[in-house]
Structures are given as C-alpha cells and as structure tokens.
Amino acid sequence: MSGRRYWVSSPPALLEGMEGEIDEADEEKLEAVGGALAELGFMEDRDNVQLVFKTRDLEQACEVARAARAAWAITDNPLDGDSVEITAQPECPRCGRLGRFRDPFCASCGVPMLPAEDIDPDTGAVRPRR
Numbered sequence: 001m002s003g004r005r006y007w008v009s010s011p012p013a014l015l016e017g018m019e020g021e022i023d024e025a026d027e028e029k030l031e032a033v034g035g036a037l038a039e040l041g042f043m044e045d046r047d048n049v050q051l052v053f054k055t056r057d058l059e060q061a062c063e064v065a066r067a068a069r070a071a072w073a074i075t076d077n078p079l080d081g082d083s084v085e086i087t088a089q090p091e092c093p094r095c096g097r098l099g100r101f102r103d104p105f106c107a108s109c110g111v112p113m114l115p116a117e118d119i120d121p122d123t124g125a126v127r128p129r130r
C-alpha cells in the first residue's frame with residue numbers, strides 16, 4: 001500500500017440559506033445526506049466549498065466514497081453523488097512533505113512532487129486527471 005494521503009471530497013449537502021428556498025421533502029433528504037456525511041467523518045474544507053475526508057488508507061477512502069455516493073442516492077440529484085471524488089494529494093518523494101494541489105515541486109527540497117491523482121472509488125485504481 002502506498003503512503004499517499006487521499007482526499008475524499010463531496011459537495012456540501014444543505015447550504016446555509018437554502019432552508020426555505022427548496023421544498024420541504026428535498027430539504028429533509030439533504031439534511032439526511034448531510035447527517036450521513038458527518039457520520040462518515042466528512043469535514044468542511046476551509047478553502048473550498050466542499051466537504052472532505054482525509055485518510056492514508058486507500059481502502060478506507062474507497063469505502064467512504066462509496067458510502068457517500070450511496071447517501072447522495074436518496075436525493076433527486078444523483079449528479080451530486082457522482083461528484084464524490086478521491087484525489088491523492090501531491091507529496092514529496094524525498095522528504096514526504098505534503099503539497100498543495102497545484103504545487104509541482106517540493107517547497108523544502110525542490111524535487112518534483114508525486115502528482116495529484118484521481119482514484120476510482122470502485123476499483124481503487126488511478127485514473128487519468130481531468
């Protein structure tokens with residue numbers, strides 16, 4: 001197993017201010033999705049409008065991503081569930097420093113980072129970056 005750190009990302013379920021703007025049945029479903037995601041351990045990402053779950057365990061990342069997709073499946077917007085993604089974070093092969101997603105080189109030793117990689121939640125295999 002590689003030691004990469006994996007980010008499982010999901011769109012947020014019920015955004016602040018959405019209450020009252022969507023019909024009650026949808027609101028309940030989104031609340032349920034939000035509850036399920038919180039239970040799985042998803043946290044709000046400070047930089048982006050998304051929820052993330054971070055782990056060094058690829059198998060766990062796949063399990064969490066599939067569970068998140070299943071949670072989203074109760075809504076009428078399966079597209080949101082399809083956007084649950086797993087991404088390996090850039091990492092320095094020499095010192096192990098974790099990079100930001102657009103860092104090509106390690107900020108400490110200057111060597112090329114192991115690049116970000118998209119992982120298929122169903123197979124755990126790397127798939128081409130979009």
Ligand SMILES: [Zn+2]
Pocket residue numbers: 092093094095096097106107108109110111
């Ligand atoms: Zn380094």
